Amino acid sequence: xxxxxxxxxxxxxxxxxxxxxDNIIHLFWLQGMGCDGCTTALLAANRPSLEEMVxxxxxxxxxxxxxxxxxDDDSGPDFMSAYRQAVEGTLGAPYVVVLEGSIPDDQSFxxxxxxxxxxxxxxxxxGMRATGRPDQPLRVSDWAWAMARRAEACFSIGTCAxxxxxxxxxxxxxxxxxxxxxxxxxxxxxxGLPVVNVPGxxxxxxxxxxxxxxxxxxxxxxVKLPEFDELGRPEWMFAETVHRHCMKAGYYEEGVxxxxxxxxxxxxxxxxxxxxxxxxxxxxxxxxxxxxCMIAGGACIGCTMPGFPDKYSPFxxxxxxxxxxxxxxxxxxxxxxxLRRLSMTAGNHTPIWDRADHIPSAWGIAAGQKTPAQKVNAxxxxxxxxxxxxxxxxxxxxxxxxxxxxxxxxxxxDMSASVPVLGERVVTREEL
Amino acid sequence: xHAVSQQGAGQLRRxxxxxxxxxxxxxxxxxxxxxxRFEVVEASMxxxxxxxxxxxxxxxxxxxxVFVSSRACGVCGGAHAWTSALACEMAYGSAPPAMGIVARNxxxxxxxxxxxxxxxxxxxxxxxxxxxxRQTSPELWARAQQTPAANVATHGYGLVSEIMTAMTPFRGGxxxxxxxxxxxxxxxxxxxxxxxxxxxxxxxxxxxxxxxPSDRNLTLLRIDKFLDYSREVAAVWDDLADFFLTADPxxxxxxxxxxxxxxxxxxxxxxxxxxxxxxxxxWGERRWSTPGVIVDxxxxxxxxxxxxxxxxxxVDRSFYEDWSADGGVYATDPAGNNVSAxxxxxxxxLPQPGGPNLNGQYSWSTAPRWDRLAMETxxxxxxxITAMARKQPHSRFVESTGHSLVMHMPQAALPxxxxxxxxxxxxxxxxxxxxxxxxxxxxxxVAYENVLIGYDLARIGGPDARTFTEYEIxxxxxxxxxxxxxxxxxxxxxxxxDNRVIRNYQILAGSxxxxxxxxxxxxxxxxxxAVMGTPLLSTRQPERYLDAMRAVRSFDPxxxxxTH
Numbered sequence: 001x002x003x004x005x006x007x008x009x010x011x012x013x014x015x016x017x018x019x020x021x022d023n024i025i026h027l028f029w030l031q032g033m034g035c036d037g038c039t040t041a042l043l044a045a046n047r048p049s050l051e052e053m054v055x056x057x058x059x060x061x062x063x064x065x066x067x068x069x070x071x072d073d074d075s076g077p078d079f080m081s082a083y084r085q086a087v088e089g090t091l092g093a094p095y096v097v098v099l100e101g102s103i104p105d106d107q108s109f110x111x112x113x114x115x116x117x118x119x120x121x122x123x124x125x126x127g128m129r130a131t132g133r134p135d136q137p138l139r140v141s142d143w144a145w146a147m148a149r150r151a152e153a154c155f156s157i158g159t160c161a162x163x164x165x166x167x168x169x170x171x172x173x174x175x176x177x178x179x180x181x182x183x184x185x186x187x188x189x190x191x192g193l194p195v196v197n198v199p200g201x202x203x204x205x206x207x208x209x210x211x212x213x214x215x216x217x218x219x220x221x222x223v224k225l226p227e228f229d230e231l232g233r234p235e236w237m238f239a240e241t242v243h244r245h246c247m248k249a250g251y252y253e254e255g256v257x258x259x260x261x262x263x264x265x266x267x268x269x270x271x272x273x274x275x276x277x278x279x280x281x282x283x284x285x286x287x288x289x290x291x292x293c294m295i296a297g298g299a300c301i302g303c304t305m306p307g308f309p310d311k312y313s314p315f316x317x318x319x320x321x322x323x324x325x326x327x328x329x330x331x332x333x334x335x336x337x338x339l340r341r342l343s344m345t346a347g348n349h350t351p352i353w354d355r356a357d358h359i360p361s362a363w364g365i366a367a368g369q370k371t372p373a374q375k376v377n378a379x380x381x382x383x384x385x386x387x388x389x390x391x392x393x394x395x396x397x398x399x400x401x402x403x404x405x406x407x408x409x410x411x412x413x414d415m416s417a418s419v420p421v422l423g424e425r426v427v428t429r430e431e432l
Numbered sequence: 433x434h435a436v437s438q439q440g441a442g443q444l445r446r447x448x449x450x451x452x453x454x455x456x457x458x459x460x461x462x463x464x465x466x467x468x469r470f471e472v473v474e475a476s477m478x479x480x481x482x483x484x485x486x487x488x489x490x491x492x493x494x495x496x497x498v499f500v501s502s503r504a505c506g507v508c509g510g511a512h513a514w515t516s517a518l519a520c521e522m523a524y525g526s527a528p529p530a531m532g533i534v535a536r537n538x539x540x541x542x543x544x545x546x547x548x549x550x551x552x553x554x555x556x557x558x559x560x561x562x563x564x565x566r567q568t569s570p571e572l573w574a575r576a577q578q579t580p581a582a583n584v585a586t587h588g589y590g591l592v593s594e595i596m597t598a599m600t601p602f603r604g605g606x607x608x609x610x611x612x613x614x615x616x617x618x619x620x621x622x623x624x625x626x627x628x629x630x631x632x633x634x635x636x637x638x639x640x641x642x643x644x645p646s647d648r649n650l651t652l653l654r655i656d657k658f659l660d661y662s663r664e665v666a667a668v669w670d671d672l673a674d675f676f677l678t679a680d681p682x683x684x685x686x687x688x689x690x691x692x693x694x695x696x697x698x699x700x701x702x703x704x705x706x707x708x709x710x711x712x713x714x715w716g717e718r719r720w721s722t723p724g725v726i727v728d729x730x731x732x733x734x735x736x737x738x739x740x741x742x743x744x745x746x747v748d749r750s751f752y753e754d755w756s757a758d759g760g761v762y763a764t765d766p767a768g769n770n771v772s773a774x775x776x777x778x779x780x781x782l783p784q785p786g787g788p789n790l791n792g793q794y795s796w797s798t799a800p801r802w803d804r805l806a807m808e809t810x811x812x813x814x815x816x817i818t819a820m821a822r823k824q825p826h827s828r829f830v831e832s833t834g835h836s837l838v839m840h841m842p843q844a845a846l847p848x849x850x851x852x853x854x855x856x857x858x859x860x861x862x863x864x865x866x867x868x869x870x871x872x873x874x875x876x877x878v879a880y881e882n883v884l885i886g887y888d889l890a891r892i893g894g895p896d897a898r899t900f901t902e903y904e905i906x907x908x909x910x911x912x913x914x915x916x917x918x919x920x921x922x923x924x925x926x927x928x929x930d931n932r933v934i935r936n937y938q939i940l941a942g943s944x945x946x947x948x949x950x951x952x953x954x955x956x957x958x959x960x961x962a963v964m965g966t967p968l969l970s971t972r973q974p975e976r977y978l979d980a981m982r983a984v985r986s987f988d989p990x991x992x993x994x995t996h
Contacts, residue, residue, distance in 0.1 A: 033483045035992045036456045037506020040629045043550065043611060044618050051611060054602045069451045069458075073558055073601060075981060076449035101481075112787035113751075117458060117480035120450045136787045137450060137460060137480050166503045171488040173783060202506055202629055261633075261640030262532075262900040270640075281627065287615060290650075291622020297641035298625075298632030301499055309500060314493035316635075 023056075025216065026095035028086060028147060029068040032116050032140045033167040033176050034101020037202035038158035039070050044287050045205030048213055061216040065093070069118070080119040087125035087146045094190075096212075097151040102160040102167045103141050103182040105175025115174045116140040144182060153189045153215055154179065155196045157208050162197040162232075163306040170310050180232065191219065197232040201303035204284055207237055231306070233278070238304070243274040245283040246294050254340070255333025257326060262297065268322040272299035273312050276321065279304040342377045345370070351396035352405070360406070443468040447977060450478070452984055454555045456507050457481060457991025459947065461984060462794075463963065465977070472980050475956070475963035477947050477989075478788065479797040482751070485996040486781040489937040494520050494912075494929050495636055497937060501925065502630045504939065504996040507550075508918030510543045510625065511698075512925070512939070512993075513634040518914030519927040520636035521707040526903035530702035530896035531889045532638035534882045537699040537720070538651065539625050539639075540916070541879035545617035545658055546628055547919040548811070548872045552665060553599065553610035556865055556985040559978060560672055561599035561607075568970035568978050575679055582674070583667035586846065592675045595668055606668065613661050620654035623647050637707075638900030643886065652883050655876060659844035662873040666851065669869035673862040682967050687861030687983030689962040690728065694807035694945060695817050696739060696915035696922045697723030699878055701825050702885065702896075709766040709913065712736040717823045720878050721917065722832070724817035725802055731820045736915060737769055739802075740924065743940070744774035746799040749792055749949035755780035766911060776926040776938035777911075792950075796995040799948040799957060800940055806951070808958040809921030809942045810987065811871035812864050818874075819855055828884070829877040839873050842880075861962070861979075861986035868988070905932055918942060920990050941993035948994075959987045 029039075042050055048058045056063025066072070067082050085091040104115035117137030124138055128146040148154050156179040159165040167176035180187075180195050187194060196215060198208045211234045214226040227235040243249050251257065251266035252275075258265045268275065274282075277300050281292045293300055302312035309315075318326075349370075353359050357370075370378070382393045408415060445467050450460035458480035463472050485504045489497050498520065502513035514536055521527055528536070551557075558564060566573045576593035589595045598606040618628045624641045626632035633640040641647070676683045701718035716723045716736035724734040725742070733739060747754055760778025765771050771778065788794040801807065818824055819837045831838040839851045853870040856863040889897045914925045921942030928936040948957035956964065966983045968974060 031458060031481070033481065035503055035506035035509070036990070037503070037509060037629045039456075040506050040546075040550075043554070044615055044628065046615060049611070051602050051608055069453050070456060071554060071601070072453045073564070075451065075453045075461075075976075078976075079451060079453050106785070109785065112789075113785040114480065114787065115482050115785065117460070118451060120448060120460075132787060135448075137478070140481075166485075166488070166500060167483045169488050169500075171491055173484050173487050174482070176483070201503060202509075202627070204627075260900055260902060261635045261638060262642055262898065264642045286622035286627035287618045290619040291625070291627055293626040293632035296622065296624055296626035296633050297639075298634075299640065301632070303630075309496075313496050315499055316493070316495050 023062045024065055024093055025062040025152070026065045026067060026082065026086065026091060026093055028083060028095055028097050029066070030097060030099045030118070030140055030143055030147070031069055032099055032101030032103050032144070032161065033174060034158065034160050036070065036100070038100040038161075038208070039068070041200075041202040041205040042157070042208060043205070045209040046288055047206050048209050050209065053209070053213075058213060060220055060222050061213055062220075077123055080123045083119065083143065083147070084123060084125040086150065087128050089150060094152045095150070096153045096155065097147050098155045098157055099144060099161040099179045100157050102164050102176040102178060103144055104167070105177070106139050107141050108175070112136050114139045118143055141182070144179065148183055148187065148189070151189050152191050152219065153193050153196060154183075155198065155208075155212065156180070157198050158203050159199045159201040159303055159308055162199040163308070165201060166309055195232055196228065199233065199238075199304040200279065201308065203304075204281060204286065206284065207234070207280070237280045238278045240278065240280065240283075241275055242277050242279040242282050242294070242300055245280070246274055247282065248294050252329055253333050254337035255330035256337070264297070267294055267297075267299040269318045269326060270299055271301070271316045271318055273302045273319050274300040275325070276319070277302045277305055342374060343381060345374055346378050346381065351399060352401060355397070355399070355401055444473065449977070449981070450480070452981065454558065454985060455989045455991065457989075457994070459989055459991045461963065461980070463977070463980060465968070470968040470974070472963050472966045472968070475960045476794055476949065477957060477960050477984075479795045479947060479991045479995045481991060482783065482785075482796040482995045484783060486937050486939055487783065489934055492934050493932065494523060494927060494934050497925070497927065497934060498634050498636065499630070501939065502634070505918070505941070505990060505993040506629045507547050507990055508543060508920065508993065509630040510539060510628075510634065511916055511918030511923050512941075513631055514540060515914035515916040515923045515925045517634055517636045518707070518916060519912040519925045521912070522709055522914070523910045523912030523927065523929055524636060524903045524905060525707065526637040526901050527705055527707035528638035528901055529898040531643065531886060532899040532901070533700050533702040533705055534885045534889065535624055535639045535641065535643060535899060538879045538882040538886070539621060539631065540698060541875045541882065542617055542621045542655075544872065544875035544919045545879065546614050546621055548868055548875070549610035549614050549665065551919075551988045552669065552865065552869055552872075553607050555988065556982070557599045557607065557610075558601050559982050559985060560596060561601065561604060562593070562597040563600055564978065565596050568973050568976060570972060572679055576675065579675055581671045583671050586667035587664045589668075592671055595671060609661075613657065616654050616657055620651045623651050635900065637903050641899060643899060648883060648886055648890070652880070655880050655883060656844050658872075658876040659841060659880065660846045662876040663841060663846060663849070663851065666869045666873050669866050673866045676862055680969060682969055683862060684858050684860050686966050686969070686979045687864065687962040687986045688965065689808060689859055689958060691726060691859055692728065692805055692807050692958070693724070693726040693813035693816050694739070694802055694809045694922055695721065695723055695813045696736065696917055696924060697721045698917040699882070704825070712915070716915070718825050720824055720827065720830075721814050722818045722821040722823045723915065724821055725807070726813070726817060726820065727803075727805065731817070734817075734821050734823055737765065737767055740913070740915065741765060741769045741771055741775075742802045743776065744772045744801055744804065745776060745779055745940070746774065746801065746951045748799070748952045750795050750798050751784050751786050751793055752798065753782035753784050755782055776924065776940060779938050780936065781938070795949040797944055797948055797991070799951045800945050801951055801955075804951075804953060806948070806955050806958050806961065807945050809945045810864075810868075811919065811921070812859070812867035813921055814917065815853055815867050815871050815874065816855055819853065828881055830874065837870070837874060839877055841873070841877075861982045864986040907931060918993070920988055920993065921945065939996045941990070941996065943990045943994035946987045947989040947991060959984060959989060962987070
């Protein structure tokens, strides 16, 4: 296929497409047993942002008509009318459902009562059973099944909605569960999709908006069905462990570990589960590539995982697996680390300093001549490095020294009367 | 203020709003409205969601409560995490080093920067935006188009109507700027907190973070943006509040309430806080935001023992069984002060799921009271108590005068200036929002000041520059309590530990106070009381009950916190 063919595809050219006012999709937000943290994450999303999607400025995806209890203009019956129309099939436009928070087991109550409610029975749509007198609140658990039937897609945002999360932890009295548990394995949306799961407590906002965008692009025909893993997670975000992209993973490799909170090394021995947790926060950051749990110094507690929280707690205890892998890493990584230090010493010398056997830095950090051991190591290192290819070490040995080195001395500027450079002692990271 | 039904008067009409919308969490408002005088005469607030954190925390490692209880609220998760960490610190007898305390302070102040703009522009703000004002009060809109905005030099809007246009959801400049700037605050929070809204670096006795020069600089540079932005926000809300209160003095009755305020304070003096209950009155008064109780406009106490000691929790209107019949486990607090059987030390959480019923139960929130009075907490209470108390320590930027908070703004893009938040004469929805806007300035300065102290501590070095103190976990029975606050006010976590496992865990949050139901003495919760008596002033679309909504939203209720 040529570029011209691609460009001639009407889908590649949004100009002259359908009237943007016709190209809309409703998004119904349901709040179950949650904390609004996923909404907070949604507001933090930037690629794409909520406002871009609501204003319809994201190329090739429909403008989103948002129905969100924390952001809507309307209250009460005015707010609920669109929810009712969605259930009754009279909305006149496609819609998706996003569930925040888990689903409580309040359907099993013999009479009235709820753990999470939205709207009153007087507003109940046709086909959705109300739970009692007209003044009784409607259960979110009723809205969830009733709205899922006609939805183009159902999304679970956050670990409560995906897997159950903390409301479903040991000792709970609400019988909470994830959206998939509630709807069952047979569930398919109007477009044939099982529930799409974007976990995290709270999730990275961009993880959710990007997933939503990708599914809407699929509906538009612009992309193939996004790849979801066997649990309905966006595979491209959750296939890797958070440890693989962790900036502290290198410490693990070299066998150096944090002993207490605030240490900079690998956190597994103070309770980090990162090596066995699927999450992308070390790659993507918490927001706008800034922050992230281990990046800041916080141990991973597995908040994206179906087993959260109980399979990762007590949180402050080292994961049992770390005893084995940590010991192996200490032995193997300890040796590797020492060899790397030798290479780093060589790498911290410019060819000019090598030729002069002198370092012009007064900071003292890199100063000092090479030890015999370092010289021996450097000899063999270079042998290996340049075997069968160009030998920059040999070339550098022949390179003449610049004549204007040490210009102050050449010009006769006397620095002996200047103030001591390091009036205050430099505090090293280790001493802090 | 009692919600006595006036059935039979003929002009009363029941109006329900489920959900209220544009508040955090599940909230329904049920009202009776006098359709002749256009005034709300009865109001009840239904917290419609319950997850049972106090129940599922039993039997866990006390330290796990830090991360578990954080999830009670996705807006102020950090505040719960720190409160929980403080409770552990008291139980374990270990306070963080100075750097750990100031880092906690600046993260906590940053949490306000992440959230308060969302309230002022995403939740409450649209009620003052062009579409809603035009639709419900065209004459006010016409007036706004003629009214110059006094603070144009700070925020750049020449007319009040331009401010209202900029507050239009999604399209307006102020609405979108709040989204952009909260993202900047959330980045700053993530640098040392790990992530928002549930920080991953909170730990008993410190912060699990190595704070290097980049972290301090990148945090400071982001707070720097708020030195300008918070002033713009205060200027906008000054102009809006003054416009409404001048246009129609009856707006002063929207959301009007008594001057009863409650706060545990927060932001510890790094050299005063020692994590002991005995010294709580000392380190409490050294906080940047002073703990205190104000009754009827008069400061009653700033002593944390007295503040906490006066708390009782009632469940008569809530979906719980009463636990207090047997008198409670503790007759006194750990310092020997008497406590009631309804005090959190003695409370047992016994959920009893149901719907609004003839027994008068209608909410999943309990009704905390102080000295049996309904208490308002939140940004207004924080500012008011701190302004009156004149206790606040060694601030480079903020002065407490006894009747105001004077805030010296360092130069950023805007030149240096001095702002003053004056304790208002009347307390209503507009003053609540104005106070919240000024509290954004206050929290910005607290964040700024604490990062600067972080620079000082790093320069000095030594043990004060560490972020974490090691601790031993005692065996047997110990108790601990954390007192802190979030954007919406006072939070306490009372924890009873038996053999290294939680036996009882009791959470009180700002919105538990504000959005509480009626108590057995017939006193409605503060937010309910503020809605009652609110005049409905819209001349068009009266069915929207916009002013009742303005009254509710001025509390910024967070129902996830309230019920937990």
